[in-house]
Amino acid sequence: MTLLLIILVSLLMLGVPVSFALIISSVAYLIQHDISLFIAIQRMTMSIGDSFTLISVPFFILAGVIMNTGGITEKIFNFADKLVGHITGGLGHANILASIIFSGMSGTAIADAGGLGAIELKAMKDAGYDEDFSLAITGASSIIGPIIPPSVPAVLYAVLAGASVGKLFIAGIVPGIIMGLIMAVFVYFKSKNEDYPIHNRAPLKEMFASFKESFWALLTPVIIIGGLLGGIFTPTEAAIIAVAYSLVLGFCYNNVTIERIPELLKETASHTVSVMLIVAGASIFGWILTIEQVPQLITNFFLTNISSQIAAILLINLLLLIVGTFMETIAAITILTPILVPLATTFGFDLTHFGIIMILNLMIGLLTPPLGMVLYVLSSVSKVPFEKIVKASAPYVIVLGLTLLLFTFVPQIVLFLPNLLSM
Template sequence: MTIFLLFVILFGLMFLRVPIAIALGLSSLAYILISGQPVILLAHTTLNGMDSFPLLAIPFFIFAGGLMNSGGITKRIFGFARALVGWAHGGLGHVNVGASIIFAGMSGAAVADAGGLGQIEIEAMREAGYDDDFSVGVTAASSTIGPIIPPSLPLVIFGVMASVSIGELFVAGIIPGLLMALSLSLMVWWFSRKRGYPRDTSFSVANVWIKFREAFLPLMTPVIIVGGIATGAFTPTEAAVCASAFALFLGVVIYRTLDLRRIISVSIDTIETTAALLLIVGTASVFAWILTANQAAALFAEGLLGVTENKTIVLLMILLVVLIVGLFMETIAAISILVPILMPVAAQVGIDPVHLGIIVILNLMLGLLTPPVGMVLYVLSRVSNVPFKQCVSATMPFVVPLVLVLLLLTFVPQITLFLPELLYRN
């Protein structure tokens, strides 16, 4: 009964638009008071949830992405992507997807992609005569590649909560991220042929080479991160520190686009974002502890496996549960609550935890593209001055290829596990 009350209070507070971190904390506090446990337990468990070395990667990846945006480095990335794939039908749509692949290797967050590259991409597509619906839709969908291709803030949180190697999760996201990009490019090609969108530019090896040289050093950021982790040169947390130092070096020394005022501004934004994320992680840890202490995970597993032990059906049921949660809950909070519940189920039917991590994160990314949460849509609505409802309708066609990729990855786990097995398990 107290667990039922816990969820009633949580969803009641969310309905009243109380911030998710506060809602998790207050619902957990209510449970602690009702069950007669000491209130200090709330503070103790919250701090323990945030006291994790891998979580140190979060502020550094956020800082690196902020420096890239503030220092104008994203424009170099966009220019290189434009020269590389702008020759295809609907060229700027393909550029949009290509730039997201590159930026994904720097920021690790969909909202950072939408807020940073998104404004540049939509403005360029407007000037070239593309419809706002198409521009916003492809920008929103391509931003979800960020949390799949390493580095990825959601994968860091998943790795911490599930006690899974973050290095394995990172390399596992590379092929799925590229499949997402391929599916979106096919969608762009189909729309472009249907609506008669032009090629953005003619292909020129000389132009590609010029833009590559201009973007070469920024392009080394994902190489440093992924290469360092894959070779064991440093941990994901150390990789985040290296990425921040490299971004700072580029902005201050090489391109000289960052001054003290901009660095301070990015630092303040990083502190605010990190504080909000860690507060969610901390309060969600209390919530997850309450669920574990009351054997909610075991009961959920027992109930789910009582319906069927067929791995395929269990996977479909997991996808449905994650999708529903992702529609109403912020990604980090959803991960923190879902992981303790889903891990026992996955273990019993033989689902690899790395495979589970990728499909859970990709599934939750769909929640960023759909109301009522839809954080990416809110960001794009603000930077593009397109009404939120129009952003929703514009994005829906581009959700279809992402769902197809999610189903492919779900039922062909070898796609996800190929690189982890090659690099870590031999």
């Protein structure tokens, strides 16, 4: 086990991709213990091929790619601007609202930051907002994406934890909206202090025209979330419907053509392979942790040394926050879920509640160095140095940390809606 960890940490420090680091260290363990390498192949292929739910992942990724190239994101932002642009902090609020709407379509923070974020940053720059403020709120609002359904991290957590994907999806709606409201309050007071520009209230006629133009795009989250709430289709079916609907919109808006489809599929395949390779590598790594009884050892350590549920969840939150700063979200979920879920269950935490807490912890990691994937995406889009974006985002990390504590210690915020719907 020691050799496994030494090789894994060494490879990660050398900058080897997480998926390959997991596979190489796991194979080294198998060789050391004279275990057939066929086990590695078997575990890796089974982790991907035997899960119907995982089929939704490439479809949700494809839906996000289509929406970012099909003119859908721009229409969403324009409508959000007309709706809330007159409030103090104008485009900051539009930024948050657009992210909440887009969350109901894409399911990944990177898709939000890379696609919608580019539109938001340009609009805020043209309107006279400080670059730091624009980048920080764009990054912070993008992490709402994996909280509100659909959510790729939620799918992976549910598969690994044996939780209900549908229940986890519905559980993210209220927390996602609350995150948006808390950010909006912060934006309001900061904008008032900095005297940022605001728009005049859009006339009802202009607001209606924007709504009419974006209506079919706005209908996307209604179809996806409404279908899940009504039990009309499963999360996997919702992903396929999202792709079909976004393609239709792309064709109607004349931003997607038959000739562009191979390009969209290529981009989707690139993202999907990256995710699935991490899942495959983490599956064999997780199997080794299981036969070494690491989950049981950690659980026993907690039970022996910690008697308080509050202390236990605070330590778990701290662990997840630390891991999220240097490990990619998908890798962290696939590695830590089999370890932490038994521990959370032992201390009496609901699997759905714990799933939202785990995902939010790791999402905050997307805004913190050294990894900070959302920060790197924003740096690439805006050409602003990474270090400057880190500094600008720090206040939002604190706000999100306090929001995390709220969701942790008031579980009914997360469980209210799924319990109401008896999911």
